[in-house]
Amino acid sequence: MKRGIAIATIGAGLLLAAPIASLAQAPAAPTEPGPQTPPMVPPAKPGVFTATKKGPTGYHLVVTGHNFTSREAIEHYLAYRAAILTQEQKSSWFTLTENHAKGDTVPATKPDPAGLRYSFRMAYWRPVWRYKTAGSPAWKTWSPFSGTPFPITDPKSVSDYEASADIVLHKGQMNDADPLAYEAGAVDDWLVNQVSPPT
Amino acid sequence: MILHKRLMICAASAGLMAGMMPASAAPWVRGYVVGQYEYAFRYGGRPDFTRGAEIEPGVDCPHGASVHFANDTQTKIAVGRQKYRSRQEVEWIAKPPGLDEVRAPVLTRFWLWARAVAYRGYKRDIETYVNPWAAEDPGQPQVTSRIGDGFNLDGKVKASDFISPDGEKGIDNNLYRAWGCDAPWRGNGNATLDLRANDKMQDGLYTMVIRVSGNKDPMNDDNATLEIGYSPDKIVKDARGGIAVDYSYRMLQSAQYTRLKAKIRNGVVETEQVEHLHSPRIAWFYDQTGDANFSKGKIRLNMSADGLTATGLIGGYRDWRELYTENTFAQDGAQQGIREHEDHVALYYALRRNADGMLNPKTGKNDGISSVYRIKAASAYVVDPENLAMEVPKLPLDEKRMQAFLAIKANTINGAETRVPQLVPPGTTEFGVGITEGLMNGLPSADFFMSTLYRQHYAGEDEDGYPEWMQEYKKHPEGGFQPKKPKKPAATPPAAQPAKPQNQVQNGDKQIANAKP
Numbered sequence: 001m002k003r004g005i006a007i008a009t010i011g012a013g014l015l016l017a018a019p020i021a022s023l024a025q026a027p028a029a030p031t032e033p034g035p036q037t038p039p040m041v042p043p044a045k046p047g048v049f050t051a052t053k054k055g056p057t058g059y060h061l062v063v064t065g066h067n068f069t070s071r072e073a074i075e076h077y078l079a080y081r082a083a084i085l086t087q088e089q090k091s092s093w094f095t096l097t098e099n100h101a102k103g104d105t106v107p108a109t110k111p112d113p114a115g116l117r118y119s120f121r122m123a124y125w126r127p128v129w130r131y132k133t134a135g136s137p138a139w140k141t142w143s144p145f146s147g148t149p150f151p152i153t154d155p156k157s158v159s160d161y162e163a164s165a166d167i168v169l170h171k172g173q174m175n176d177a178d179p180l181a182y183e184a185g186a187v188d189d190w191l192v193n194q195v196s197p198p199t
Numbered sequence: 200m201i202l203h204k205r206l207m208i209c210a211a212s213a214g215l216m217a218g219m220m221p222a223s224a225a226p227w228v229r230g231y232v233v234g235q236y237e238y239a240f241r242y243g244g245r246p247d248f249t250r251g252a253e254i255e256p257g258v259d260c261p262h263g264a265s266v267h268f269a270n271d272t273q274t275k276i277a278v279g280r281q282k283y284r285s286r287q288e289v290e291w292i293a294k295p296p297g298l299d300e301v302r303a304p305v306l307t308r309f310w311l312w313a314r315a316v317a318y319r320g321y322k323r324d325i326e327t328y329v330n331p332w333a334a335e336d337p338g339q340p341q342v343t344s345r346i347g348d349g350f351n352l353d354g355k356v357k358a359s360d361f362i363s364p365d366g367e368k369g370i371d372n373n374l375y376r377a378w379g380c381d382a383p384w385r386g387n388g389n390a391t392l393d394l395r396a397n398d399k400m401q402d403g404l405y406t407m408v409i410r411v412s413g414n415k416d417p418m419n420d421d422n423a424t425l426e427i428g429y430s431p432d433k434i435v436k437d438a439r440g441g442i443a444v445d446y447s448y449r450m451l452q453s454a455q456y457t458r459l460k461a462k463i464r465n466g467v468v469e470t471e472q473v474e475h476l477h478s479p480r481i482a483w484f485y486d487q488t489g490d491a492n493f494s495k496g497k498i499r500l501n502m503s504a505d506g507l508t509a510t511g512l513i514g515g516y517r518d519w520r521e522l523y524t525e526n527t528f529a530q531d532g533a534q535q536g537i538r539e540h541e542d543h544v545a546l547y548y549a550l551r552r553n554a555d556g557m558l559n560p561k562t563g564k565n566d567g568i569s570s571v572y573r574i575k576a577a578s579a580y581v582v583d584p585e586n587l588a589m590e591v592p593k594l595p596l597d598e599k600r601m602q603a604f605l606a607i608k609a610n611t612i613n614g615a616e617t618r619v620p621q622l623v624p625p626g627t628t629e630f631g632v633g634i635t636e637g638l639m640n641g642l643p644s645a646d647f648f649m650s651t652l653y654r655q656h657y658a659g660e661d662e663d664g665y666p667e668w669m670q671e672y673k674k675h676p677e678g679g680f681q682p683k684k685p686k687k688p689a690a691t692p693p694a695a696q697p698a699k700p701q702n703q704v705q706n707g708d709k710q711i712a713n714a715k716p
Contacts, residue, residue: 038617090563093552114261116338119548173359174552176341183552185564189332189618194321 041080044197049081057169058097059085065198068131068158071150074198075163079125079182080191082167086184091169096125096180098145099166105147109179117176119186124179131161227417229502230581231509232434233407234442236400236481237393239348239372239512239571240379241364242386259344260380267337267382267542268312277542278315280335283323288651297643307638310631313533314652317630319544323653325620328532328629329611331523331547333620339545342379347372349571350514352472352495352556371556371569372514374522377549383539391539396483401442403433405488407479407574408450409500409509410581411461411468418504420463425470425498427478427513428456429591431584444507447580453591455479455490459498468500468511476515481572484529485597486604493517494557494567500574509576516556516567520615523547524608531628599668603627623655626668630654633665633673 052060063078086094100108109124126144133140134157142151152158175181243259254263268274275293278284292315298304317326320333327334347361349372356369363370378384383392400406408430413423430448437443450456457477459470476496482488493515500511527543529535536542550568557567593601603626614621623629632654639645657666665673 036613036617036619038619092564113343115340116545117341117549117552118338119336119552121338122335173357173555176552183548186332186336186548186551189615190321190335192618193333193620 039193041192041195042197045199048197048199049078051081051085054166055168057091058166059169060164060166061085062162062164063198064160064162066160067199068152068155068161069198070155071152073195074161075125075127076122076191077195077197078127078163078165079122079187080195082165083182083184083187083191086167086169087188089169091171091184093170093174093181093183094167095170095175095178096182097166097168098126098180099128099143100145101143104143104145106145108145111175111178113177115177118179118181119174119176119183120181120190121179125165125182127163127165129161129163132159133157134159224415226412226414227420228410228412228581229417229506229509230411230448230579231409231576232430232442232446232448232579232581233409233574233576234401234434235397235573235575236407236479237390237396237573238374238378238384238481239514239573240342240375240384240390241344241346241348242388243344244387258346259342260340260385261343262340264380264382264385265340265541265545267540267545268316268537269540274312274316274537277319277337280337281319281323291644291647292652295642295644295648300643301638301641303638307642309537310635310638311648311652312537313531313631314635314648314654316536316542317531317533318653320620322620324655326623326630326655328527328543329607329623330614330620331544331611332615332618334544336548337542337545339377339542339549340380341549342376347375348512348573349375349569350472350497350499350512352497352514352516352569372571373553373555373568374517374550374570377553377568378546381541381546383535383541392483396481399483401434401436404482404485405479406430406432406434406448408448408579408581409574409576410450411463411500411502413463417502417506418463418466423461423463423468424458425461425468425500426450426456426458426581427476427498429453429479430581431589431592442577444578445580447582449584449589450581451584451589451591452587453589455591457496461498463502466502466504468498468502470498472497472515476513478513480525482525482529484600485594486601487525487529491517491572492521493570500576507578509574511574511576512571513574514569514571517570518557518566519550519554519568520566520612521608522568522570523550524604524611528604528607528611528627531630533630534628599626603668625657625666628669628672632657633660633663633669636664637673 048064050062054060061078061082063074063081065074082094086092098108128144129142130139131152132138140151142148174183241259243257244255254266256263266273268277271293275289278292279289292312295308295311298308301307317328318324319327320330325333345362346364347370348363349361349370351367351369352371360368361370361372361375362368384390386393406429408428410426411423413420428450430450432448435443435446455477457473459473461468461470472495474495476493477490480487480489480491493513496513496515498511498513500509502509523543523546526546527535532543554565554568556565556569559566603624606624607627607629610621610624628634636649639649660666663673
């Protein structure tokens with residue numbers, strides 16, 4: 001049935017192809033696409049982002065804040081900074097190193113050489129978290145590989161947080177079969193209009 | 200026909216000069232008209248495959264060709280990536296409720312999908328095909344085979360390079376790696392866009408000619424010349440639909456012309472590598488036609504001993520953003536994508552990450568991707584025009600469409616460089632402007648879609664949402680426009696719909712200023 005619909009769709013498209021192209025004529029009036037100011041992510045306050053060298057081409061990245069907005073917003077900012085750091089170091093892509101621990105229930109991510117290839121897959125950008133709740137001096141940790149749900153359900157209850165990731169920088173042709181590989185320029189382009197440093 | 204005869208006389212004199220001389224140490228000329236022109240992709244499926252399935256696996260593509268938008272499941276995946284869409288929106292796009300109520304259900308679904316997939320950016324109001332960088336990478340099947348046609352363009356042998364069928368290492372053809380599994384370009388001589396482009400070329404959209412000349416033996420000459428260029432003369436077919444041989448074609452020394460030094464050994468012409476190799480582009484609409492402009496380009500041509508046919512490769516680095524726009528905006532990204540089961544966002548990212556040449560010193564990134572095109576040609580008289588300054592003729596009726604293409608191409612490249620989302624300029628059919636609206640009448644869920652799915656608006660649209668340049672289309676019998684009918688009850692109880700669609704963006708909140716056609 002699905003195949004039947006697909007074929008019918010192709011047929012419809014082919015039928016339409018010529019009339020649309022030949023009849024859709026219009027002068028190309030100058031467009032006004034709005035402000036052309038290149039986007040810029042505001043600089044982070046000191047201490048919000050740190051990158052510690054780890055091995056010849058590795059870095060341990062940490063984003064720290066007090067006002068928890070959302071998991072996605074903070075993790076995206078960390079990914080953006082990873083992309084910027086990669087380009088600053090004259091590399092073109094980076095890989096995320098997953099730090100699995102004993103007892104984790106989420107399996108390690110494996111490359112699929114025969115599968116689809118990507119420039120980046122945000123679904124596999126999974127930093128590790130630390131956080132403190134109001135009134136408690138102790139840090140609590142959470143790993144995305146633990147199999148437990150993300151623990152911060154009430155943003156107001158969090159007084160401090162850290163999201164961290166270990167990355168390795170690479171040059172040359174990207175290994176796009178690796179789901180943990182990220183093309184720095186593509187990640188930068190996709191996130192530059194979306195992220196801002198945490199506070 | 201008069202022109203043909205005149206050219207025949209002109210060319211015949213040149214031919215006589217070449218043909219009546221001894222086989223060696225005499226001036227000679229061989230001309231060809233290109234009858235097939237396509238990307239040099241090696242199909243890895245079964246040789247006897249004749250579209251028995253859409254996703255035939257092979258050594259080139261282990262899981263077969265791309266299946267983007269091939270069915271409601273694939274479309275659901277594509278629109279499900281945007282977190283601003285409600286679950287209901289995703290479900291309803293994939294399977295529009297009440298589709299059986301409309302006159303043309305398949306067409307309505309097609310253009311409803313076109314509207315939805317044209318907006319997949321990080322914000323609901325960013326058009327995807329003009330701003331592919333603003334959408335997440337949907338993923339593309341890529342060629343995993345090590346065998347590929349082409350040239351060693353950079354003089355290096357890298358681990359990622361292909362090996363030619365003859366065993367030559369270091370072959371650079373990353374366009375094959377990036378797009379070789381893309382459905383409309385993958386096939387055993389039956390890829391849909393290959394067929395379409397060749398059909399249009401053979402029907403007169405453009406003509407490409409090659410002239411090889413020298414002073415020794417046509418099969419062995421170490422000081423030959425190869426010229427390639429555009430001809431204003433339409434391809435002549437024989438009675439069987441093939442390319443008729445030995446007709447005359449003028450070759451313009453225009454922007455699509457290159458003269459290269461060449462060496463010939465046993466009928467194989469190898470040209471020098473030049474900084475810019477100008478030749479016609481692959482095209483199936485007038486708006487795509489123009490100069491391919493291969494950087495560090497070269498040509499290899501195998502001439503048959505009888506001179507009747509030639510096959511070969513033309514390669515070099517092509518600007519990958521130009522390749523993207525040429526493939527996306529012949530019509531519009533969503534229409535071609537849904538019809539051909541390709542996703543231009545995936546193709547954009549595949550080009551980008553496989554770019555391997557034309558290093559831009561300002562950005563430090565590669566603007567080019569190694570690309571190889573395959574040519575098959577038939578014998579022809581290739582002559583100079585009487586007016587050597589003659590330019591490639593324009594098609595007045597299609598010139599407005601060409602200008603719209605150039606405008607959207609400029610916006611796309613500008614957006615990719617500045618990372619400022621661009622609007623779609625007037626004159627295109629992007630996001631099914633007007634078309635989708637015209638097909639919604641009679642669909643019980645139309646109100647939901649029209650209030651939920653964003654689209655850019657233009658000044659001067661009529662009450663049905665058609666801008667001025669779509670008015671002719673609206674009148675066309677196949678235009679899909681259906682007069683409004685009395686509303687029928689909704690397909691599902693009202694309680695199932697959200698009181699207010701989540702993350703709704705009001706249509707009409709962004710207009711192009713001064714966009715008077």
